[in-house]
Amino acid sequence: MTLETMPFAKAMNAGLRRAMEDDSHVLLMGEDIGPLGGVFRVTEHLHRDFGGDRVIDTPLAESGIVGTAIGLAMAGFRPVVEIQFDGFVFPAFDQITTQLAKLTNRHEGSLSLPVVIRIPYGGHIGAIEHHQESPEAYFAHTPGLRVVSPSTPHDAYWMIQEAIRSNDPVIFMEPKSRYWQKGEVDRADAGPPLHASRVVRKGSDITLAGHGAMVSVLLQAAAIAEGEGTSCEVVDLRSLSPVDYDPLVESVRSTGRMVWAQEAPGHTSLGGEIAATVTERAFFSLEAPVMRVSGFDVPFPPAKLEGAFLPDADRVLEAVDRALEY
Template structure:
């Protein structure tokens, strides 16, 4: 099953289990969304539960907040990553703070789905990685699946959460297929996971970057370096234990992400590992990221986005210490 189809199946299952689950977004009804993640859901559940909204992200989020106050569990789709900013104030000033403002008496079970990242050759505002803005905001949970199986289970766990969840979907991974176990118990929503074992360097990343890390690890192994790969999965809160356990064995770490490197998720992970695993490290924690510029035109995205070669260069540098 592809990641997009896995999300569709996860949404369907959540809607079957509770009639309080509603979907909202631009073109998510008959069209099924730009990436067809909600395809067929309006036909099966009706336009009162799969709601085509106006092109107004602030209105979508504000309406979802009111619905959550009324006992519903709205799932909002932001059509592209760069379109979330008109709703940014509603998310960070209202949605993230209401539970705290009410001393826990008012829950905000809102999920905001955001396709993000590059590798699709799109134009400006369609290939951004804004995850750091939301991971920085107290009161929000922020997650990103990298596989179809994780997508299927994580979207259901996000909908079941009593807190608002920003659900980043790596759009370049919508189409590649992977196994989905519809009967297995879910890995906890905020658990990191070791996806490839190794002994020399720990490679950490999230979303679409995980597959690139696995590719880099395979190339490094052919050159005699054994790399372990950790899928972060949750950007806030972060499950550090698998990362620290891995670094404790390898003594070296490289974090890779599509987003710019300055004040990023990778910055926080690197700083925390340096603090908590200082005596295990044989070399500085290195980061590989997009450059600190706006996302370029589509014909330059291959230069901008980290690839296996750039990750291997960081692996070589850390092994040289």
């Protein structure tokens, strides 16, 4: 039996385990990922089973962690780095954007850097400053980096393995609010490839699109809208760089309307690029402007205010109503 129900975090753990079993060059690095198993227990028991040479507790020094991973990749290893929380990635930003993203191009393709950087990101966990941010746009904007974000345990299990097998650096954005949510994982069927978008709910009146934790919000909004007589199609982007636009554009050409939703602030964000590209490719099919729903353009607020900052089903449905008014 290959179909199992498990939480997102356990699916991540199972995917990492399988990748380590399949390739002895795969190493894990990060703060507290060893005996503790990471703050979210994503690496639980891997130190016990693979040893301290392959599951490495590092000092609290993100720039040093990523710099070491780059060196290990140049030496033939496949390091998987965990950044403990999204807001902690910025001390390593220079290493990621000026070294990791550019070294292959600098060597005219003769050097591969198979480094995966895992970043738990996003809100809905009631945490403090620097623990609930959504920095995906920085990395999607940087040529030389692949950026992906699974929304289900099944995708978490398979996409982490595909990311590790990639010869290019991959920023692996993990929606931390999904860690405890359960779903089915088919260990025999990988489903779509790493950079493929996917329609997760069929509909005819409007397209709702997003990634990561926002996909569950969109599905919730679609269920509510159905009860009010509006049929919503939901597209899970899955990959933020490169973006697989074909399923999204095909959906919009069919429905004639679209709402994009994200947790990140809206100004100069991924949503703006998605909206512009969809408008270019499906202009003559659109019956209304592409609507965008996002976090507000302010620093992430204290935990008691996160509900006001983060998009929910009600805000998505307000955008749906605006689109349907055209």
